[in-house]
Amino acid sequence: MPSYSITVNSQTRSVTADEDTPLLWILRDHLRLVGTKYGCGIAQCGACTIHIDGAPMRSCSVQISQLGDAEITTIEGLSAKGDHVLQQAWKDHDVPQCGYCQSGQIMTAAALIRDFPSASDGEITQTMNAHICRCGSYPKIHQAIKSVLS
Amino acid sequence: MSLTDTSRRDFIKVSAAAGGGLLLGVTWLTSCKQDTQLESPLPMPASWKEMSAYVKIGDTGRVTIFSPNPEIGQNVKTSMPMILAEELDVDWKDVIVQQAGLDTDNYTRQVAGGSQSIRQGWLPLRKAGAAVRAMLLMAAAEVWETQTTDLTTALGKVYHPDGRVLGYGQLASIAAAYDPPEDPPLKDLADFKIIGTGKENVDLHAIVTGAPLYGIDTYREGMLYAVIKRPPAHGKSLKSYDDSAARTVKGIVDVVQMQDKIAVLATSTWPAIKASKLLSATYTDDDPLENSEQHSKMLQEMISKPSASPRRDDGDIESAMAQADEILERSYEAPFLPHNPLEPMNFYADVTDEKVELHGPIQTPEWQLNRIAEALSRPKEDISIGMTRMGGGFGRRLYGNFVMEAALLSDQVRKPIQLLWTREDDMTEGPFRPASAYRIRAAIKDNSLSGYHITGAGYGMRNACRERFWPTGCIENYRVESHNLDSNIPTGAWRAPVTNFLAFAEQTFFDELAEKMKLDAVQLRLDLLEKFDVSLQEEVDYDPEPMRRVIEVARDRSSWNERGNRHLGFSCYFSHNSYVAEVAEAIIKDDIPQITKVWCVVDCGIVINPKGAINQVEGGIIDGIGHAMYGDLRFTDGAADVRNFDSFRLIRMSEIPEIDVHFIPSDKDPTGLGEPTLPPAGAAVANALYSATGTRIYNQPYVKKVVG
Numbered sequence: 079m080p081s082y083s084i085t086v087n088s089q090t091r092s093v094t095a096d097e098d099t100p101l102l103w104i105l106r107d108h109l110r111l112v113g114t115k116y117g118c119g120i121a122q123c124g125a126c127t128i129h130i131d132g133a134p135m136r137s138c139s140v141q142i143s144q145l146g147d148a149e150i151t152t153i154e155g156l157s158a159k160g161d162h163v164l165q166q167a168w169k170d171h172d173v174p175q176c177g178y179c180q181s182g183q184i185m186t187a188a189a190l191i192r193d194f195p196s197a198s199d200g201e202i203t204q205t206m207n208a209h210i211c212r213c214g215s216y217p218k219i220h221q222a223i224k225s226v227l228s
Numbered sequence: 229m230s231l232t233d234t235s236r237r238d239f240i241k242v243s244a245a246a247g248g249g250l251l252l253g254v255t256w257l258t259s260c261k262q263d264t265q266l267e268s269p270l271p272m273p274a275s276w277k278e279m280s281a282y283v284k285i286g287d288t289g290r291v292t293i294f295s296p297n298p299e300i301g302q303n304v305k306t307s308m309p310m311i312l313a314e315e316l317d318v319d320w321k322d323v324i325v326q327q328a329g330l331d332t333d334n335y336t337r338q339v340a341g342g343s344q345s346i347r348q349g350w351l352p353l354r355k356a357g358a359a360v361r362a363m364l365l366m367a368a369a370e371v372w373e374t375q376t377t378d379l380t381t382a383l384g385k386v387y388h389p390d391g392r393v394l395g396y397g398q399l400a401s402i403a404a405a406y407d408p409p410e411d412p413p414l415k416d417l418a419d420f421k422i423i424g425t426g427k428e429n430v431d432l433h434a435i436v437t438g439a440p441l442y443g444i445d446t447y448r449e450g451m452l453y454a455v456i457k458r459p460p461a462h463g464k465s466l467k468s469y470d471d472s473a474a475r476t477v478k479g480i481v482d483v484v485q486m487q488d489k490i491a492v493l494a495t496s497t498w499p500a501i502k503a504s505k506l507l508s509a510t511y512t513d514d515d516p517l518e519n520s521e522q523h524s525k526m527l528q529e530m531i532s533k534p535s536a537s538p539r540r541d542d543g544d545i546e547s548a549m550a551q552a553d554e555i556l557e558r559s560y561e562a563p564f565l566p567h568n569p570l571e572p573m574n575f576y577a578d579v580t581d582e583k584v585e586l587h588g589p590i591q592t593p594e595w596q597l598n599r600i601a602e603a604l605s606r607p608k609e610d611i612s613i614g615m616t617r618m619g620g621g622f623g624r625r626l627y628g629n630f631v632m633e634a635a636l637l638s639d640q641v642r643k644p645i646q647l648l649w650t651r652e653d654d655m656t657e658g659p660f661r662p663a664s665a666y667r668i669r670a671a672i673k674d675n676s677l678s679g680y681h682i683t684g685a686g687y688g689m690r691n692a693c694r695e696r697f698w699p700t701g702c703i704e705n706y707r708v709e710s711h712n713l714d715s716n717i718p719t720g721a722w723r724a725p726v727t728n729f730l731a732f733a734e735q736t737f738f739d740e741l742a743e744k745m746k747l748d749a750v751q752l753r754l755d756l757l758e759k760f761d762v763s764l765q766e767e768v769d770y771d772p773e774p775m776r777r778v779i780e781v782a783r784d785r786s787s788w789n790e791r792g793n794r795h796l797g798f799s800c801y802f803s804h805n806s807y808v809a810e811v812a813e814a815i816i817k818d819d820i821p822q823i824t825k826v827w828c829v830v831d832c833g834i835v836i837n838p839k840g841a842i843n844q845v846e847g848g849i850i851d852g853i854g855h856a857m858y859g860d861l862r863f864t865d866g867a868a869d870v871r872n873f874d875s876f877r878l879i880r881m882s883e884i885p886e887i888d889v890h891f892i893p894s895d896k897d898p899t900g901l902g903e904p905t906l907p908p909a910g911a912a913v914a915n916a917l918y919s920a921t922g923t924r925i926y927n928q929p930y931v932k933k934v935v936g
Contacts, residue, residue: 113438
């Protein structure tokens with residue numbers, strides 16, 4: 079099996095895996111970064127969302143061989159102490175129910191507020207529509223994101 | 229549940245089961261302190277004293293509360309400890325919550341289901357907290373050589389009338405020597421300080437930082453990852469298979485047959501998934517391969533037939549029908565549904581000669597332990613089940629077929645394994661919500677409802693009706709009938725079992741009935757409640773008075789009577805011991821109807837945690853609307869026609885209405901909240917859509933799948 083050197087949360091990590099292995103399983107099984115969740119495996123639910131060079135991507139649909147020297151950020155690397163403004167907003171609004179989808183939701187929202195600090199209500203909804211929350215915590219997700227926008 | 233000598237002596241065993249032994253490298257300790265603006269909690273103790281199966285107290289006064297029931301997103305891991313902490317009289321910021329393991333000696337009903345955790349845990353948890361408080365009072369009385377009746381407690385401290393104070397941490401080792409009293413005094417509701425205040429989910433920090441928390445996150449040195457290839461349709465059985473291609477995948481350790489299935493074991497998940505797709509297999513189809521057209525035909529036949537014995541038969545329904553000025557008759561039908569919790573089924577199992585260690589997300593740990601003891605012919609003492617937080621359940625994780633698979637597989641290969649169902653397994657294998665149908669007939673005489681006859685039918689539904697629920701007792705001539713249909717497609721409880729569609733049928737029927745009788749839809753319900761026959765109170769589960777109140781409050785909060793040209797739809801239902809009324813508002817925008825707002829009024833007794841409670845209410849409504857609108861699953865030759873979220877549509881953020889939630893203030897014991905807001909949601913929406921479009925909806929889903 080080929081070996082790859084990838085950069086995850088600012089650390090260089092070496093993994094041995096088949097070239098078609100989705101990044102999702104590299105993160106979860108090889109690197110034990112299990113905050114990135116498996117929900118569908120076909121880029122429909124958003125539970126596995128991470129950042130690749132800052133852009134929100136579905137890790138289930140990116141293969142290890144496609145990464146090159148890209149910078150990968152997972153929920154574990156979003157902030158040093160779990161104190162990213164959105165992580166705090168998620169706490170303030172008591173967003174999660176089962177909580178399983180939330181790390182993916184936060185990763186997409188983090189890119190949204192960084193790139194569109196004055197996003198409208200409609201733009202928040204349009205962006206977050208890419209994610210499924212089976213429990214229906216959508217009102218709280220929207221409120222939490224809105225609370226940190228200028 | 230009582231706190232006895234035995235429970236104390238057994239505490240070492242209890243704490244081993246609840247604590248370190250099963251933790252699989254996961255830090256479960258969760259401080260309740262979330263808000264950094266609050267005063268800091270007491271320091272972490274150097275030593276802890278076990279007070280009971282529920283509580284240990286540290287030397288600094290920090291308190292650990294073991295939360296007995298499985299956490300599935302209904303927030304009991306926060307709300308159940310809140311109840312105990314209230315009676316213990318501690319400061320919530322000093323509480324650490326830890327998930328208890330399965331321990332049938334010390335806890336009862338460690339089940340997540342039926343919206344019953346809080347209702348049934350209410351008194352035992354209060355007593356458990358009060359018992360430990362009583363022990364601490366006895367300890368303080370011993371130290372001060374006085375009577376416990378002279379002493380008071382507040383925020384984790386005992387106070388002497390002369391001003392002396394001892395913290396719980398200072399008293400714990402003395403207190404632990406006392407026996408917990410069987411019947412300790414409980415607080416007056418007016419003295420509650422924690423119950424009724426909004427407390428954040430105790431797992432919040434772990435959730436938002438991606439810490440290992442769920443069953444799927446379980447890892448043990450040396451474990452193998454397992455994925456199972458299953459027969460492609462219900463009714464097919466494995467005949468033969470060829471694993472030569474699958475075995476070429478790097479990382480594959482073994483491929484084994486297990487009953488009707490083929491299990492792939494690998495060093496990580498991806499090779500297991502990849503190899504399972506490379507297995508080729510042939511199947512027999514000795515069992516019938518069922519089709520949805522046939523299910524629908526059978527359901528429609530059954531609801532037109534009388535049953536052998538009606539479940540309820542008041543008055544004389546046939547005479548009422550014969551004498552009616554008019555009869556309104558309608559039928560309703562809904563499909564099978566998958567549960568689709570976002571965390572797919574998974575479980576860890578390690579079966580050795582010495583022990584059977586199981587760990588993962590399950591709503592019914594005790595049931596699974598018993599089944600596995602039998603299946604593996606092992607004494608129950610050999611078996612442990614650790615409970616993880618669950619990524620949703622909605623009824624799916626009541627059924628432990630995946631736990632059994634993990635145990636059987638580990639037993640067969642004698643290695644620790646983590647079994648994963650892929651999303652496709654999860655969506656196609658079942659159990660499913662049963663497909664069901666209803667026929668309702670109403671007799672109208674002198675513009676009054678003189679008779680009501682509902683006939684329900686469903687696949688694997690022991691009772692497709694709820695004859696102890698509203699409107700039983702409000703209609704003189706009244707018959708309820710139910711038919712069960714058999715199938716080889718497995719079915720089971722799905723959030724708000726039966727009522728998730730029964731309420732839709734009845735509450736849309738009432739809307740149509742009101743229109744036919746030229747009555748206001750809300751007034752029709754209030755008029756019905758007025759007719760409640762009090763002599764039948766013991767034969768029904770609800771009281772008419774709280775039902776009336778939620779209806780009136782929802783009417784007023786939505787300005788129903790002043791609605792003018794607004795398109796509102798009304799619905800109300802009693803289930804899981806709670807009363808709910810909902811009003812939905814629809815608008816037409818660009819020729820497309822949209823639901824813009826839902827008002828929801830709930831009477832669920834005392835609300836333990838208003839923060840978590842609002843989440844449950846909103847979640848139930850959104851779930852109810854989403855599945856009523858889009859939820860569809862059909863079978864062709866025994867195979868489900870949806871496999872993943874590209875073909876099965878779940879509601880998304882752009883499709884939800886604004887939700888206004890109101891709880892009726894109450895001093896009654898708490899009732900269910902995880903399910904009861906779901907049943908009325910579909911009808912409120914359908915009735916609003918009728919107001920907006922003039923088209924009645926009789927079947928779910930409202931939005932049919934676009935094929936191709």
